[in-house]
Amino acid sequence: xxxxxxxxxxxxxxxxxxxxxxxxxxxxxxxxxxxxxxxxxxxxxxxxxxxxxxxxxxxxxxxx
Numbered sequence: 884x885x886x887x888x889x890x891x892x893x894x895x896x897x898x899x900x901x902x903x904x905x906x907x908x909x910x911x912x913x914x915x916x917x918x919x920x921x922x923x924x925x926x927x928x929x930x931x932x933x934x935x936x937x938x939x940x941x942x943x944x945x946x947x
């Protein structure tokens with residue numbers, strides 16, 4: 884699959900669905916259209932540095 888930018892909203896939706904146990908990881912990945920490795924990378928970045936676009940928010944305890 885060629886490189887494409889994943890929107891902030893899609894990344895946050897995937898994280899929230901996972902964190903709130905609303906869908907299985909397999910279902911989330913199918914819906915958002917990116918790989919499991921990208922999902923875990925997004926979670927790692929979110930956990931380490933938080934939301935770049937909203938600097939007043941602290942990083943979430945995402946994807947334990």
